[in-house]
Amino acid sequence: MLANADMEFPTVEDPEGDDQPITLNNFTTLQKHPDREFRERVYEAFYDEWGTVRNAVGAAYKNSVKTDVKMARARNYDTAREAALDGPNVPAEVYDTLVDTVDENLDTLHRHADLKREALGVEKLRMWDLYVPLVQEESPTIEYEQACEYVVDAVAPLGDAYQSRLETGLDSRWVDVYETKHKQSGAYSGGTYDSQPFILLNYQDDVESMYTLAHELGHSLHSEYTSETQPYVYSGYEIFVAEVASTVNETLLTHHLLETVEDERLRRHVLNEYLERFRSTLYRQTMFAEFEHRTHEMAEAGEPLTPDRLDDLYADLKGEYYAPPNSTTASPASGCASRTSTGRSTSISTPPASRRRWRWSTTSSNTGRGPPSATLISCVAAPGSTRWNSCVTPASTWPAPNRSSRRSTPTPSTSTSSRG
Numbered sequence: 001m002l003a004n005a006d007m008e009f010p011t012v013e014d015p016e017g018d019d020q021p022i023t024l025n026n027f028t029t030l031q032k033h034p035d036r037e038f039r040e041r042v043y044e045a046f047y048d049e050w051g052t053v054r055n056a057v058g059a060a061y062k063n064s065v066k067t068d069v070k071m072a073r074a075r076n077y078d079t080a081r082e083a084a085l086d087g088p089n090v091p092a093e094v095y096d097t098l099v100d101t102v103d104e105n106l107d108t109l110h111r112h113a114d115l116k117r118e119a120l121g122v123e124k125l126r127m128w129d130l131y132v133p134l135v136q137e138e139s140p141t142i143e144y145e146q147a148c149e150y151v152v153d154a155v156a157p158l159g160d161a162y163q164s165r166l167e168t169g170l171d172s173r174w175v176d177v178y179e180t181k182h183k184q185s186g187a188y189s190g191g192t193y194d195s196q197p198f199i200l201l202n203y204q205d206d207v208e209s210m211y212t213l214a215h216e217l218g219h220s221l222h223s224e225y226t227s228e229t230q231p232y233v234y235s236g237y238e239i240f241v242a243e244v245a246s247t248v249n250e251t252l253l254t255h256h257l258l259e260t261v262e263d264e265r266l267r268r269h270v271l272n273e274y275l276e277r278f279r280s281t282l283y284r285q286t287m288f289a290e291f292e293h294r295t296h297e298m299a300e301a302g303e304p305l306t307p308d309r310l311d312d313l314y315a316d317l318k319g320e321y322y323a324p325p326n327s328t329t330a331s332p333a334s335g336c337a338s339r340t341s342t343g344r345s346t347s348i349s350t351p352p353a354s355r356r357r358w359r360w361s362t363t364s365s366n367t368g369r370g371p372p373s374a375t376l377i378s379c380v381a382a383p384g385s386t387r388w389n390s391c392v393t394p395a396s397t398w399p400a401p402n403r404s405s406r407r408s409t410p411t412p413s414t415s416t417s418s419r420g
């Protein structure tokens with residue numbers, strides 16, 4: 001509510017001299033602009049605005065974490081993470097394996113960052129370079145109707161019944177398509193057991209939005225089928241399986257476009273989008289999970305969660321994920337720059353690759369077994385009796401979608417399933 005309704009982001013002048021209002025939903029689009037100086041101004045203006053609510057956001061996050069910890073203890077769990085994973089019956093080892101595997105393969109993400117740095121011809125990659133496509137050209141315009149056509153054709157391998165159901169849904173006003181003032185940012189699929197699915201988008205006429213449409217439709221069809229075949233009590237699905245339906249649709253869309261589209265520019269952007277989806281869905285969500293694990297560990301150890309400490313932790317993680325080891329590359333060398341919620345730019349040193357992040361704190365009394373909540377997967381369930389998949393974490397969300405940690409804590413009233 002704070003970000004969607006109360007905060008007003010500034011307007012900046014673009015290189016053509018036109019006023020460009022910044023919104024929660026067009027921020028990443030503006031961050032893809034070829035003019036680097038413009039991107040930097042957008043970035044600074046956007047996070048300056050966040051800086052004005054720094055303490056409020058920090059306090060809200062701290063209270064969310066402490067609630068998770070207290071609720072877990074009240075139910076005799078050793079840690080908040082144990083409580084969070086107990087509901088979906090996911091062994092802690094699954095969580096640890098994911099985080100460990102991502103940790104061990106950060107070199108792939110570093111290589112991607114270095115390729116982007118080379119493509120941009122810059123000495124150091126900065127945070128306002130992160131969303132620029134590897135492809136040296138603007139994203140083709142994909143209007144909503146065209147995106148619908150591509151997605152319907154792409155899901156053909158799932159069968160006629162699935163395909164026609166999806167097409168009928170698109171024709172039946174399942175989707176609230178475009179951004180409007182004070183509309184919830186991001187993208188969601190929701191509904192109830194006995195209702196049709198409802199999809200909230202903030203469609204931006206680009207390749208990324210087309211993929212988001214495919215993603216949300218995956219959740220919607222999943223919900224349709226599960227509601228149809230399961231009694232109410234079994235109709236929910238956990239976040240660990242929710243993303244299968246949505247990301248399969250993304251992959252089908254990639255295959256379909258590469259097999260059928262001849263426009264080279266679009267083909268290059270499809271490949272770029274596929275790489276970006278790995279960066280955001282696999283790496284970034286795991287980074288959020290590590291952040292949440294550490295903050296819950298800190299709370300469990302009785303450490304204060306001040307905005308400064310949250311900033312420092314987040315900046316360290318950003319450095320570790322996005323800054324290639326300086327021993328092997330001349331790129332972000334001593335690290336990339338990260339903007340924290342304070343509105344200040346922070347230079348990040350590259351930490352040792354082998355360091356286990358959730359064991360940094362020597363004062364922690366926690367068992368250190370891993371992150372406490374379900375943000376490693378990008379969809380999160382939102383409050384209420386309805387089922388919502390929040391599938392696009394807005395770049396503006398600082399420092400990570402807070403909803404997830406709350407929802408992943410077992411509460412009697414929330415049997416709803418879980419995006420991200």
Ligand SMILES: [Zn+2]
Binds near residue numbers: 420
């Ligand atoms: Zn999702």
